[in-house]
Amino acid sequence: MKGSTLISILLGCAILMGAGLWYTSTKAYYRSVTGVTSVSAYGDAFPVSNYKGIDADTSPLKLRACFNVDWDYFPSDEFKDVATPLTAPKWFDCFDARQIGEDLLADKASAILADENAPYGFDTFIAQYPDGRAYMWRQINICGEAFFGGDATPKECPAPPVKDELSKAVDPAKMDIKLTSTSGAVEGIGISNPIAFASKTNFHACFEVDMSLAMITETYKVMDTITPTPPTADLPCFKAAQVTEDVRAGNALAVMGQKNITDGVDRLVAIYDDGRAFAWNQKAAD
Numbered sequence: 140m141k142g143s144t145l146i147s148i149l150l151g152c153a154i155l156m157g158a159g160l161w162y163t164s165t166k167a168y169y170r171s172v173t174g175v176t177s178v179s180a181y182g183d184a185f186p187v188s189n190y191k192g193i194d195a196d197t198s199p200l201k202l203r204a205c206f207n208v209d210w211d212y213f214p215s216d217e218f219k220d221v222a223t224p225l226t227a228p229k230w231f232d233c234f235d236a237r238q239i240g241e242d243l244l245a246d247k248a249s250a251i252l253a254d255e256n257a258p259y260g261f262d263t264f265i266a267q268y269p270d271g272r273a274y275m276w277r278q279i280n281i282c283g284e285a286f287f288g289g290d291a292t293p294k295e296c297p298a299p300p301v302k303d304e305l306s307k308a309v310d311p312a313k314m315d316i317k318l319t320s321t322s323g324a325v326e327g328i329g330i331s332n333p334i335a336f337a338s339k340t341n342f343h344a345c346f347e348v349d350m351s352l353a354m355i356t357e358t359y360k361v362m363d364t365i366t367p368t369p370p371t372a373d374l375p376c377f378k379a380a381q382v383t384e385d386v387r388a389g390n391a392l393a394v395m396g397q398k399n400i401t402d403g404v405d406r407l408v409a410i411y412d413d414g415r416a417f418a419w420n421q422k423a424a425d
Contacts, residue, residue: 222250
């Protein structure tokens with residue numbers, strides 16, 4: 140083989156490997172998010188328009204979003220020194236982390252703490268401009284830095300999650316979903332296409348039901364506060380943040396599944412009008 144041919148082959152391989160590395164690091168683990176009409180802030184859902192975002196299941200820090208709001212603008216410097224936008228991939232060019240950060244420090248925009256420790260150790264911030272532009276991202280907080288670093292969490296942090304044993308797939312034939320009626324009775328319901336993972340304390344499931352939201356509202360105990368966590372197993376159908384947002388926005392209905400399914404833990408179920416449903420365990424509210 141001629142030396143020039145060998146060099147060409149090596150260069151070609153290097154280019155392909157470089158392209159693969161670039162794609163893997165900048166695009167492969169991101170998914171585009173569109174069609175979002177509301178975001179959570181101050182514990183409530185607020186309307187947005189022109190939402191353009193990216194996210195990923197591999198890390199809470201992948202979230203970035205650009206959108207417009209018509210909320211009242213309240214100048215505030217409460218979080219200007221805490222909110223630090225993370226750089227987005229270059230192809231997601233509506234999110235300029237450097238410019239947003241500079242504008243926050245210069246009081247040209249206000250930072251809103253939209254969600255705290257959801258998931259644990261991560262806060263969601265929104266930078267709002269007087270002209271209605273807004274940008275959202277998630278960043279690690281002091282609780283997360285300590286917890287993931289193996290250190291004791293500061294006193295002001297909520298109790299960190301208990302490291303659970305590895306989740307295992309649930310046999311669909313043995314999957315039993317029950318709901319609590321308005322009278323307090325616990326009733327089994329019919330489900331289809333179930334997939335779930337469970338461990339000693341955790342449970343996450345995706346399935347379908349044939350029930351209207353009107354019937355559910357009249358029959359079962361509706362829940363206003365939900366705190367689903369991401370599954371510890373590979374369950375792409377279960378997106379905890381999206382379920383939370385949809386329930387808050389009224390696009391899904393959360394009902395009590397079984398109270399105290401284990402000591403101090405409730406099972407909740409979120410149901411959509413198109414029949415999609417998701418179940419999870421969370422710490423009991425009382």
